[in-house]
Amino acid sequence: MKYGYARVSTLIQVKGNSLEEQTSELLDAGVQKENIITEQFSGKTTKRPLFNQLIARLQLGDELICCKLDRFARNAEDGLRIVRQLMDKGIIIRILNIANGQPLDNSPMGQLVFTMLLAFAQFERALILERTAAGKAIARTKEGYHEGRPRIPKAKIDHAMELLVSNSFKQVAEMTGISIATLKRYAKVYRDNEIARLKEVPRKPGSQGPEDEMSLFGFTKNKQPGRPVKKK
Numbered sequence: 001m002k003y004g005y006a007r008v009s010t011l012i013q014v015k016g017n018s019l020e021e022q023t024s025e026l027l028d029a030g031v032q033k034e035n036i037i038t039e040q041f042s043g044k045t046t047k048r049p050l051f052n053q054l055i056a057r058l059q060l061g062d063e064l065i066c067c068k069l070d071r072f073a074r075n076a077e078d079g080l081r082i083v084r085q086l087m088d089k090g091i092i093i094r095i096l097n098i099a100n101g102q103p104l105d106n107s108p109m110g111q112l113v114f115t116m117l118l119a120f121a122q123f124e125r126a127l128i129l130e131r132t133a134a135g136k137a138i139a140r141t142k143e144g145y146h147e148g149r150p151r152i153p154k155a156k157i158d159h160a161m162e163l164l165v166s167n168s169f170k171q172v173a174e175m176t177g178i179s180i181a182t183l184k185r186y187a188k189v190y191r192d193n194e195i196a197r198l199k200e201v202p203r204k205p206g207s208q209g210p211e212d213e214m215s216l217f218g219f220t221k222n223k224q225p226g227r228p229v230k231k232k
Contacts, residue, residue, distance in 0.1 A: 002063045004031035005051055006038045007071045022067045025096055029065050055082065060090035068097045069117055079118040080111075152178060161190050 004026030006019055019038050026036050039050040058064060064086060066072040072095060073079030083104065086093055093104045104114060156176065160183060163172045169180045169187075176183075 001059075001061075002029070002031045002035060002065060003054060003058065004029070004036040004065045005054060005071065006036060006067065007048065007051070008040050022071065025067045026065060029094070029096060029101060031065055055086060055091075058086065058089065058091050061092070063092040063094060063103075065094045065096065065101075067095075069095050073118060080115060083111075083114065152182070157186050161187065 004023075006022035006026060008019055008022075023033075023036055023038065027033065037050050037054050039048055041048045041051075055064070069079075073082060083093060087104075094101050095104065098104075098117065104110060156178070160172050160176045160178055163175060164183070164187060167175070169183050172178070172183055173180045
């Protein structure tokens with residue numbers, strides 16, 4: 001039985017490494033679609049749950065096919081361990097970009113070649129990480145640089161908090177395009193800021209405290225507005 005394994009580090013990969021392209025190559029290599037395992041996991045870690053489950057169920061005479069060596073393993077030590085483990089079980093291993101996709105040779109020379117290729121893959125990854133780190137360091141020196149996801153404009157957040165007074169999180173998410181998780185996070189920040197503000201307001205003896213005034217906000221499980229509800 002032929003099994004294919006495709007992996008990406010992120011949802012968006014450069015040309016030749018996307019899940020769609022890898023899946024297409026595996027299908028062309030004769031792997032049935034239901035036998036192709038896809039996974040999103042960084043190659044810098046050996047924690048690949050679906051891959052580990054796949055190799056655990058492979059049996060004598062089965063074939064494991066990957067498109068590229070860096071999809072199979074980035075760490076030379078880990079790669080050799082997996083190859084030995086599979087070959088000892090009688091599993092055939094094919095890397096489509098090595099030797100025209102011919103099965104890996106278990107001879108001393110074949111193991112030497114595979115070890116060298118793994119070492120080059122690990123070296124290439126180290127260079128990529130180094131170049132990425134250098135690029136980020138240069139970008140941080142430029143004005144307006146922000147690492148990570150783009151920030152949501154404050155005006156848009158304020159508008160969303162106003163909408164929460166009379167709409168649910170789901171409704172506001174649909175209206176603004178802001179995720180429910182982000183809305184809840186900002187709603188908590190707005191609520192905490194409002195509570196802190198109330199606690200700082202000077203009061204005469206016997207007047208309402210912050211806990212009493214919090215009842216003006218109309219908090220519910222589904223709505224956490226950042227502005228008080230006006231009394232009629």
